[in-house]
Amino acid sequence: MPRIFSGIQPSGELHIGNWLGAVQNWVNLQRSYETLICVVDLHAITAKYEAESLAQRTREMATSLLAAGIDPDQAILFVQSHVPEHSELQWLLNTVTPLGELERMTQFKDKAQRFESVPAGLLNYPVLMAADVLLYRADLVPVGEDQIQHLELTREIARKWNAQFGRGETFFPEPQPILTEAKRITGLDGQAKMSKSLGNTIGLLDTPEEIWQKLRPAKTDPARVTRLDPGTPEICNIYHLHQYFSSPETVALVAENCRGAKWGCLDCKRVLADNIIATLKPIRERALGLQEQPERVDEILGDGASTARRMAGETMREVRDRMGFLMAAPPALSSRVQRGLES
Numbered sequence: 001m002p003r004i005f006s007g008i009q010p011s012g013e014l015h016i017g018n019w020l021g022a023v024q025n026w027v028n029l030q031r032s033y034e035t036l037i038c039v040v041d042l043h044a045i046t047a048k049y050e051a052e053s054l055a056q057r058t059r060e061m062a063t064s065l066l067a068a069g070i071d072p073d074q075a076i077l078f079v080q081s082h083v084p085e086h087s088e089l090q091w092l093l094n095t096v097t098p099l100g101e102l103e104r105m106t107q108f109k110d111k112a113q114r115f116e117s118v119p120a121g122l123l124n125y126p127v128l129m130a131a132d133v134l135l136y137r138a139d140l141v142p143v144g145e146d147q148i149q150h151l152e153l154t155r156e157i158a159r160k161w162n163a164q165f166g167r168g169e170t171f172f173p174e175p176q177p178i179l180t181e182a183k184r185i186t187g188l189d190g191q192a193k194m195s196k197s198l199g200n201t202i203g204l205l206d207t208p209e210e211i212w213q214k215l216r217p218a219k220t221d222p223a224r225v226t227r228l229d230p231g232t233p234e235i236c237n238i239y240h241l242h243q244y245f246s247s248p249e250t251v252a253l254v255a256e257n258c259r260g261a262k263w264g265c266l267d268c269k270r271v272l273a274d275n276i277i278a279t280l281k282p283i284r285e286r287a288l289g290l291q292e293q294p295e296r297v298d299e300i301l302g303d304g305a306s307t308a309r310r311m312a313g314e315t316m317r318e319v320r321d322r323m324g325f326l327m328a329a330p331p332a333l334s335s336r337v338q339r340g341l342e343s
Protein backbone atom coordinates (compact mmCIF):
# COMPACT_ATOMS: atom_id res chain seq x y z
CA MET A 1 0.00 0.00 0.00
CA PRO A 2 1.54 3.37 -0.94
CA ARG A 3 2.48 5.49 2.03
CA ILE A 4 1.40 9.08 2.63
CA PHE A 5 3.05 11.62 4.91
CA SER A 6 1.97 15.17 5.64
CA GLY A 7 2.43 17.76 8.36
CA ILE A 8 0.99 20.91 9.82
CA GLN A 9 2.49 23.50 12.15
CA PRO A 10 0.87 24.13 15.53
CA SER A 11 1.48 27.84 15.09
CA GLY A 12 -2.14 28.92 15.37
CA GLU A 13 -5.64 27.71 14.66
CA LEU A 14 -6.48 25.23 11.91
CA HIS A 15 -8.18 27.42 9.26
CA ILE A 16 -10.35 26.75 6.23
CA GLY A 17 -7.32 27.25 3.92
CA ASN A 18 -5.47 24.35 5.60
CA TRP A 19 -8.67 22.35 5.64
CA LEU A 20 -9.62 22.78 1.99
CA GLY A 21 -6.03 22.68 0.72
CA ALA A 22 -4.76 19.70 2.70
CA VAL A 23 -6.61 18.31 5.72
CA GLN A 24 -9.78 17.28 3.86
CA ASN A 25 -7.56 15.36 1.49
CA TRP A 26 -5.82 13.60 4.38
CA VAL A 27 -9.21 12.54 5.75
CA ASN A 28 -10.24 11.13 2.36
CA LEU A 29 -6.93 9.45 1.60
CA GLN A 30 -6.42 7.78 5.00
CA ARG A 31 -8.87 5.03 3.95
CA SER A 32 -6.85 4.00 0.92
CA TYR A 33 -3.25 4.64 1.95
CA GLU A 34 -0.98 4.01 4.89
CA THR A 35 -1.11 7.52 6.32
CA LEU A 36 1.11 9.44 8.72
CA ILE A 37 0.00 12.89 9.89
CA CYS A 38 2.45 14.90 11.94
CA VAL A 39 2.01 18.03 14.06
CA VAL A 40 5.34 19.67 13.26
CA ASP A 41 6.28 21.49 16.45
CA LEU A 42 9.99 21.60 15.53
CA HIS A 43 9.07 23.61 12.44
CA ALA A 44 6.86 25.95 14.49
CA ILE A 45 9.82 27.16 16.57
CA THR A 46 11.56 28.61 13.50
CA ALA A 47 9.22 31.62 13.81
CA LYS A 48 8.90 33.74 16.93
CA TYR A 49 6.79 31.78 19.41
CA GLU A 50 5.90 31.54 23.09
CA ALA A 51 7.41 28.52 24.83
CA GLU A 52 4.66 28.66 27.50
CA SER A 53 1.92 27.92 24.97
CA LEU A 54 3.66 25.55 22.51
CA ALA A 55 2.51 22.34 24.23
CA GLN A 56 -1.06 23.57 24.47
CA ARG A 57 -1.12 24.67 20.81
CA THR A 58 0.29 21.30 19.76
CA ARG A 59 -2.50 19.50 21.62
CA GLU A 60 -5.09 21.89 20.16
CA MET A 61 -3.88 21.24 16.62
CA ALA A 62 -4.13 17.49 17.21
CA THR A 63 -7.63 18.01 18.64
CA SER A 64 -8.70 19.99 15.57
CA LEU A 65 -7.30 17.33 13.22
CA LEU A 66 -9.18 14.58 15.06
CA ALA A 67 -12.35 16.69 14.97
CA ALA A 68 -11.87 17.24 11.23
CA GLY A 69 -11.92 13.48 10.72
CA ILE A 70 -8.38 12.13 11.11
CA ASP A 71 -9.12 8.67 12.45
CA PRO A 72 -6.47 7.16 14.74
CA ASP A 73 -7.62 3.69 13.67
CA GLN A 74 -6.69 4.53 10.08
CA ALA A 75 -3.91 7.12 10.30
CA ILE A 76 -0.86 7.49 12.51
CA LEU A 77 -1.24 10.90 14.16
CA PHE A 78 1.80 12.08 16.12
CA VAL A 79 3.95 15.00 17.21
CA GLN A 80 7.25 15.58 15.40
CA SER A 81 9.38 16.20 18.54
CA HIS A 82 8.18 12.88 20.02
CA VAL A 83 10.24 11.09 17.37
CA PRO A 84 13.86 12.31 17.78
CA GLU A 85 14.89 10.61 14.53
CA HIS A 86 13.39 13.57 12.61
CA SER A 87 16.14 15.82 13.98
CA GLU A 88 18.81 13.21 13.49
CA LEU A 89 17.94 12.56 9.84
CA GLN A 90 17.70 16.30 9.25
CA TRP A 91 21.31 16.71 10.37
CA LEU A 92 22.47 13.91 8.10
CA LEU A 93 20.54 15.30 5.11
CA ASN A 94 22.03 18.77 5.72
CA THR A 95 25.34 17.31 4.58
CA VAL A 96 23.99 16.58 1.07
CA THR A 97 21.81 19.70 0.70
CA PRO A 98 23.19 22.55 -1.44
CA LEU A 99 23.18 25.87 0.43
CA GLY A 100 22.18 27.73 -2.75
CA GLU A 101 18.98 25.68 -3.02
CA LEU A 102 17.98 26.62 0.54
CA GLU A 103 18.68 30.29 -0.09
CA ARG A 104 16.42 30.42 -3.14
CA MET A 105 13.32 28.97 -1.39
CA THR A 106 10.46 31.48 -1.73
CA GLN A 107 9.15 30.91 1.80
CA PHE A 108 12.63 31.42 3.24
CA LYS A 109 13.04 34.70 1.36
CA ASP A 110 9.59 35.91 2.54
CA LYS A 111 9.98 34.87 6.17
CA ALA A 112 13.61 36.03 6.45
CA GLN A 113 12.39 39.61 5.94
CA ARG A 114 10.65 39.41 9.33
CA PHE A 115 14.00 39.01 11.13
CA GLU A 116 16.81 41.44 11.76
CA SER A 117 19.15 38.50 12.23
CA VAL A 118 17.91 35.44 10.33
CA PRO A 119 18.10 32.22 12.40
CA ALA A 120 19.81 29.28 10.65
CA GLY A 121 16.76 27.15 11.54
CA LEU A 122 14.69 29.15 9.08
CA LEU A 123 17.14 28.38 6.30
CA ASN A 124 17.23 24.69 7.19
CA TYR A 125 13.44 24.42 7.54
CA PRO A 126 13.04 22.56 4.20
CA VAL A 127 15.72 20.02 5.19
CA LEU A 128 13.67 19.12 8.27
CA MET A 129 10.67 18.78 5.97
CA ALA A 130 12.66 16.45 3.73
CA ALA A 131 13.66 14.45 6.81
CA ASP A 132 9.97 14.20 7.86
CA VAL A 133 8.96 12.66 4.56
CA LEU A 134 12.04 10.53 3.87
CA LEU A 135 12.17 9.09 7.40
CA TYR A 136 9.03 7.12 6.54
CA ARG A 137 10.09 6.61 2.91
CA ALA A 138 6.71 8.09 1.94
CA ASP A 139 5.54 7.94 -1.69
CA LEU A 140 2.96 10.73 -1.64
CA VAL A 141 2.60 14.04 0.16
CA PRO A 142 -0.81 15.76 0.13
CA VAL A 143 -0.18 19.51 0.56
CA GLY A 144 -1.25 22.95 -0.59
CA GLU A 145 0.55 24.69 -3.44
CA ASP A 146 2.85 26.68 -1.13
CA GLN A 147 4.73 23.48 -0.21
CA ILE A 148 5.48 22.35 -3.78
CA GLN A 149 8.89 24.02 -3.92
CA HIS A 150 9.90 22.37 -0.64
CA LEU A 151 8.87 19.00 -2.04
CA GLU A 152 10.94 19.55 -5.18
CA LEU A 153 13.91 20.09 -2.89
CA THR A 154 12.99 16.95 -0.92
CA ARG A 155 13.21 14.99 -4.17
CA GLU A 156 16.57 16.53 -4.98
CA ILE A 157 17.88 15.67 -1.49
CA ALA A 158 16.61 12.09 -1.92
CA ARG A 159 18.34 11.81 -5.29
CA LYS A 160 21.63 13.14 -3.94
CA TRP A 161 21.55 10.86 -0.89
CA ASN A 162 20.61 7.82 -2.99
CA ALA A 163 23.44 8.58 -5.44
CA GLN A 164 25.99 8.83 -2.64
CA PHE A 165 24.81 6.22 -0.15
CA GLY A 166 22.06 4.16 -1.83
CA ARG A 167 24.42 1.34 -2.88
CA GLY A 168 22.86 1.38 -6.34
CA GLU A 169 19.30 1.29 -4.94
CA THR A 170 16.58 3.91 -4.65
CA PHE A 171 16.57 3.73 -0.87
CA PHE A 172 14.54 6.93 -0.48
CA PRO A 173 11.62 7.08 -2.93
CA GLU A 174 11.17 10.50 -4.57
CA PRO A 175 7.89 11.66 -3.00
CA GLN A 176 5.23 13.18 -5.23
CA PRO A 177 2.77 15.90 -4.11
CA ILE A 178 -1.01 15.49 -4.18
CA LEU A 179 -2.92 18.74 -4.59
CA THR A 180 -6.63 19.49 -4.31
CA GLU A 181 -8.65 21.90 -6.43
CA ALA A 182 -8.36 24.26 -3.45
CA LYS A 183 -4.57 24.29 -3.60
CA ARG A 184 -4.32 27.99 -2.76
CA ILE A 185 -7.19 29.56 -0.80
CA THR A 186 -7.03 33.35 -0.72
CA GLY A 187 -7.46 35.11 2.63
CA LEU A 188 -10.34 37.39 3.58
CA ASP A 189 -8.24 40.37 2.49
CA GLY A 190 -8.84 39.10 -1.05
CA GLN A 191 -5.11 39.27 -1.82
CA ALA A 192 -2.66 37.11 0.12
CA LYS A 193 -2.85 33.37 0.71
CA MET A 194 -5.03 32.57 3.70
CA SER A 195 -2.46 32.26 6.46
CA LYS A 196 -2.31 32.07 10.24
CA SER A 197 0.41 34.71 10.34
CA LEU A 198 -1.59 37.24 8.28
CA GLY A 199 -4.80 37.17 10.34
CA ASN A 200 -6.94 36.77 7.19
CA THR A 201 -8.43 33.42 8.14
CA ILE A 202 -11.64 31.74 9.20
CA GLY A 203 -10.86 29.18 11.89
CA LEU A 204 -12.29 25.70 11.60
CA LEU A 205 -13.54 26.01 15.18
CA ASP A 206 -14.77 29.62 15.01
CA THR A 207 -18.24 30.24 16.45
CA PRO A 208 -21.07 31.24 14.06
CA GLU A 209 -20.77 34.80 15.35
CA GLU A 210 -16.99 34.90 14.77
CA ILE A 211 -17.45 33.58 11.24
CA TRP A 212 -19.96 36.32 10.43
CA GLN A 213 -17.84 39.06 12.05
CA LYS A 214 -14.86 37.99 9.92
CA LEU A 215 -16.81 37.61 6.67
CA ARG A 216 -18.71 40.90 6.92
CA PRO A 217 -15.73 43.17 6.18
CA ALA A 218 -14.06 40.69 3.76
CA LYS A 219 -12.94 42.05 0.37
CA THR A 220 -15.14 41.44 -2.66
CA ASP A 221 -15.04 42.54 -6.31
CA PRO A 222 -13.45 46.04 -6.01
CA ALA A 223 -15.53 47.32 -8.96
CA ARG A 224 -18.74 46.90 -6.93
CA VAL A 225 -18.83 50.19 -5.10
CA THR A 226 -22.59 50.34 -4.51
CA ARG A 227 -25.24 47.68 -4.37
CA LEU A 228 -26.44 48.71 -7.83
CA ASP A 229 -23.11 48.01 -9.57
CA PRO A 230 -23.10 44.71 -11.45
CA GLY A 231 -20.25 42.47 -10.26
CA THR A 232 -17.86 39.94 -11.78
CA PRO A 233 -18.04 36.82 -9.63
CA GLU A 234 -14.90 35.25 -11.13
CA ILE A 235 -12.71 37.93 -9.54
CA CYS A 236 -14.47 37.86 -6.17
CA ASN A 237 -12.99 35.78 -3.36
CA ILE A 238 -16.40 35.38 -1.69
CA TYR A 239 -17.68 33.74 -4.88
CA HIS A 240 -14.67 31.39 -4.85
CA LEU A 241 -15.44 30.40 -1.26
CA HIS A 242 -19.07 29.70 -2.24
CA GLN A 243 -17.70 27.07 -4.62
CA TYR A 244 -16.35 25.11 -1.64
CA PHE A 245 -19.20 25.59 0.83
CA SER A 246 -22.41 26.04 -1.20
CA SER A 247 -24.42 23.73 -3.44
CA PRO A 248 -23.98 24.04 -7.25
CA GLU A 249 -27.47 25.63 -7.44
CA THR A 250 -26.51 28.28 -4.87
CA VAL A 251 -23.21 28.95 -6.68
CA ALA A 252 -25.16 29.52 -9.91
CA LEU A 253 -27.62 31.79 -8.10
CA VAL A 254 -24.79 33.78 -6.52
CA ALA A 255 -23.17 34.34 -9.94
CA GLU A 256 -26.47 35.41 -11.50
CA ASN A 257 -27.45 37.76 -8.65
CA CYS A 258 -23.97 39.30 -8.58
CA ARG A 259 -23.81 39.92 -12.33
CA GLY A 260 -27.35 41.32 -12.33
CA ALA A 261 -26.77 43.45 -9.17
CA LYS A 262 -29.78 41.70 -7.59
CA TRP A 263 -27.86 40.94 -4.40
CA GLY A 264 -25.54 43.24 -2.55
CA CYS A 265 -22.22 41.80 -1.32
CA LEU A 266 -23.61 41.51 2.21
CA ASP A 267 -26.50 39.34 0.99
CA CYS A 268 -24.00 37.10 -0.73
CA LYS A 269 -21.80 36.94 2.37
CA ARG A 270 -24.75 36.07 4.62
CA VAL A 271 -25.57 33.03 2.49
CA LEU A 272 -21.89 32.03 2.50
CA ALA A 273 -21.65 32.48 6.28
CA ASP A 274 -24.70 30.25 6.81
CA ASN A 275 -23.22 27.54 4.59
CA ILE A 276 -19.79 27.70 6.23
CA ILE A 277 -21.41 27.56 9.68
CA ALA A 278 -23.49 24.52 8.67
CA THR A 279 -20.49 22.74 7.11
CA LEU A 280 -18.24 23.31 10.12
CA LYS A 281 -20.88 22.62 12.80
CA PRO A 282 -20.14 18.87 13.21
CA ILE A 283 -16.37 19.54 13.34
CA ARG A 284 -16.84 22.21 16.00
CA GLU A 285 -19.05 19.91 18.03
CA ARG A 286 -16.56 17.04 17.88
CA ALA A 287 -13.75 19.43 18.90
CA LEU A 288 -15.73 20.69 21.90
CA GLY A 289 -16.21 17.07 22.97
CA LEU A 290 -12.50 16.27 22.60
CA GLN A 291 -11.45 19.42 24.46
CA GLU A 292 -13.19 17.88 27.48
CA GLN A 293 -10.85 14.89 27.33
CA PRO A 294 -7.28 16.11 26.69
CA GLU A 295 -5.93 12.85 28.14
CA ARG A 296 -7.62 10.96 25.25
CA VAL A 297 -5.87 13.23 22.73
CA ASP A 298 -2.51 12.72 24.49
CA GLU A 299 -3.08 8.97 24.46
CA ILE A 300 -3.74 8.98 20.70
CA LEU A 301 -0.57 11.03 20.16
CA GLY A 302 1.36 8.63 22.43
CA ASP A 303 0.23 5.62 20.38
CA GLY A 304 1.02 7.45 17.15
CA ALA A 305 4.51 8.37 18.33
CA SER A 306 5.27 4.82 19.38
CA THR A 307 4.32 3.43 15.93
CA ALA A 308 6.16 6.27 14.17
CA ARG A 309 9.29 5.70 16.31
CA ARG A 310 9.35 2.05 15.35
CA MET A 311 9.15 2.92 11.64
CA ALA A 312 11.69 5.72 11.99
CA GLY A 313 14.06 3.44 13.90
CA GLU A 314 14.07 0.93 11.02
CA THR A 315 14.94 3.61 8.49
CA MET A 316 17.64 5.14 10.68
CA ARG A 317 19.40 1.81 11.29
CA GLU A 318 19.77 1.46 7.50
CA VAL A 319 20.74 5.12 7.05
CA ARG A 320 23.45 5.01 9.74
CA ASP A 321 24.82 1.81 8.30
CA ARG A 322 24.84 3.08 4.70
CA MET A 323 26.48 6.33 5.79
CA GLY A 324 29.24 4.35 7.45
CA PHE A 325 28.75 5.09 11.16
CA LEU A 326 30.22 2.75 13.76
CA MET A 327 27.27 0.90 15.27
CA ALA A 328 26.98 1.25 19.06
CA ALA A 329 27.64 -2.09 20.71
CA PRO A 330 25.41 -3.18 23.61
CA PRO A 331 27.12 -2.45 26.96
CA ALA A 332 29.39 -5.26 28.19
CA LEU A 333 27.83 -7.50 30.82
CA SER A 334 30.28 -6.41 33.57
CA SER A 335 29.41 -2.74 33.18
CA ARG A 336 25.70 -3.59 33.13
CA VAL A 337 26.11 -5.45 36.43
CA GLN A 338 28.11 -2.55 37.88
CA ARG A 339 25.32 -0.13 36.93
CA GLY A 340 22.79 -2.43 38.54
CA LEU A 341 21.02 -3.24 35.29
CA GLU A 342 21.46 -6.99 35.77
CA SER A 343 22.15 -9.12 38.82
Ligand code: TYM
Pocket residue numbers: 005006007008009010017018019020021022023040043128129130132133141142143144145146147182183184185186193194195
Ligand atom coordinates in the same frame (compact mmCIF):
# COMPACT_ATOMS: atom_id res chain seq x y z
P1 TYM B 1 1.37 24.68 7.21
O1 TYM B 1 1.27 24.38 8.65
O2 TYM B 1 1.66 26.09 6.81
O3 TYM B 1 0.05 24.26 6.45
C1 TYM B 1 -0.49 22.93 6.52
C2 TYM B 1 -1.06 22.53 5.16
O4 TYM B 1 -2.07 23.45 4.74
C3 TYM B 1 -1.77 23.93 3.44
N1 TYM B 1 -2.23 25.32 3.33
C4 TYM B 1 -3.04 25.81 2.38
N2 TYM B 1 -3.64 25.21 1.34
C5 TYM B 1 -4.42 25.99 0.55
N3 TYM B 1 -4.62 27.32 0.76
C6 TYM B 1 -4.05 27.95 1.81
N4 TYM B 1 -4.26 29.24 2.01
C7 TYM B 1 -3.21 27.18 2.67
N5 TYM B 1 -2.49 27.49 3.79
C8 TYM B 1 -1.89 26.34 4.18
C9 TYM B 1 -0.26 23.83 3.32
O5 TYM B 1 0.16 23.79 1.97
C10 TYM B 1 0.02 22.55 4.05
O6 TYM B 1 -0.16 21.43 3.22
N6 TYM B 1 5.99 23.09 6.06
C11 TYM B 1 4.62 22.68 6.22
C12 TYM B 1 4.43 21.58 7.23
C13 TYM B 1 5.29 20.37 7.02
C14 TYM B 1 5.11 19.37 6.04
C15 TYM B 1 6.15 18.43 6.27
C16 TYM B 1 4.19 19.17 5.01
C17 TYM B 1 6.39 20.03 7.77
N7 TYM B 1 6.89 18.88 7.31
C18 TYM B 1 6.29 17.31 5.46
C19 TYM B 1 4.33 18.04 4.22
C20 TYM B 1 5.37 17.14 4.44
C21 TYM B 1 3.79 23.87 6.67
O7 TYM B 1 4.29 24.81 7.21
O8 TYM B 1 2.44 23.72 6.51
